[in-house]
Amino acid sequence: MKKTVLLGALTVAGLAAGAAAAGTLDDVKARGTLNCGVTTGLVGFAAPDANGEWAGFDVSICRAVAAAVLGDSKAVEFVPTTGKTRFTALASGEIDMLARNTTWTFSRDVDLKFEFTGVNYYDGQGFMVPKDLGVSSAKELDGATVCIQTGTTTELNLADFFRANNISYEPVPIETNAEAQQQYLAGACDVYTTDASGLAATRATFDDPAGHVLLPEIISKEPLGPLVRHGDHEWGDVVRWTLNALVSAEELGVTSANIAEVSAGSNNPEINRLLGSEGTLGEMMGLDADWAKSAIMAGGNYGEIFSSNIGEETPVGLARGLNAQWTNGGLLYSPPFR
Known part of the structure; x- marks a missing residue:
């Protein structure tokens, strides 16, 4: 579930530099699918069912990004990776992003030349x-x-x-x-x-x-989160702000049940900017105005994703704890959408 530190940092760094140069956002749009690295199988986080359909907390992040970029949460190719293979898969360009219970550490960020786009689960x-x-x-x-x-x-x-x-x-x-x-x-x-x-x-x-x-x-301390290659800032922004959109949506009370209604416009300017009824946030990232709306509709806001995959009512049975919103004593906090 964690991450390789002694992986051959120079080789990985070299692969990362080459892969980033192409521009992942353009590649994903041209390909029409997102290649997302996940674990080989961990119930609640990322696992295929009997029909080969992937589901889980980390899988939901992949689907949200695919929805934001391509307008289709199903347009994802899931690539199973182990603790040893995940970083090579990302650095070589085999996958566009990694969402695999991976801890944000100094050496992975700096020496292995990856960019963590946020924390989706505070663990230990x-x-x-x-x-x-x-x-x-x-x-x-x-x-x-x-x-x-x-x-x-x-x-x-x-x-x-x-x-x-x-x-x-x-x-x-x-x-x-x-x-x-x-x-x-x-x-x-x-x-x-x-x-x-x-x-x-x-x-x-x-x-x-x-x-x-x-x-x-x-x-x-194991802050887990999605990561991309160094140097591909446009793509990093997309993954980062998609995760932030899911977090902000929960704080702002935007859910899969009411999003159709509030996306038409509300009296909260930040909700309007988030969902694209005003402002040009999507255009700034090269995405449609309703990119965040699509991401949230893929599986709900952060709280809905947590609850349905790993929450206290699931077999995994995890309490929110540190992963509660900052307004509820947790660590979840998104920068503002403005």
Whole structure:
């Protein structure tokens, strides 16, 4: 679920520079589809159903961008990527954007030459253990075997935590969340560690979710968000402001249920600018005036997307917490649309 730091930064940077030069916005418009990198499968965030139809919290970001640019939320080619392959896929131009539970870090932003366009989920690394293990704290895991995805910040955080607490562990390397789940349930490791949201999503698929415990420790900051290549600022603006549009829509009370009505015009100038009934915000980005309206209609505002995919009424069962609007004590906050 996380991100490769030691990936061959120079190679990735070189690929990124070449791919960005073409102008991704023009490429997506000419192609008629958005190529969006996602995880190989994580319930609630990005997973295909029996018919191959992708759905989830991250998938909704891809669909919103496709709707904003192409007017069609279905015009997306989803490209499954692992912790190891995701950055090469983005840098080489195989995908136009990455929306895959990826943590915004200094080295990824600066050294790997990517541009994070915002945070769509504020997370932190946690630990899951079988209830039968009888452990109530991660500090009690001395000598444990730990399933951990390779090529991720999780590896580095885990090493730091165990070293700081003077305890030891034996890593069990895995490539994908599906492999981690299989190994963990088979008893190949005592513990599975990744982003807490990913642990909740994984546990939701178990036959007996109550038989597994998320330990209280959160050992890192994991601001997750979509990213694009450095140097392609026009495209970065599109992805950034599409995410901002979903966040602002929730704050402003614009929903999938009332958007048709309020898009005709309201007494709130910011809503009018957001939905294109006044001003020229779409034109500034090379998009239609109703780009944000299309993005919001794709799956609802941020709150609707959260609730329907990973919220407390879903099997994943996540509370808003830090991901509540700033007006409700959370960290969600969009710059103004003006």
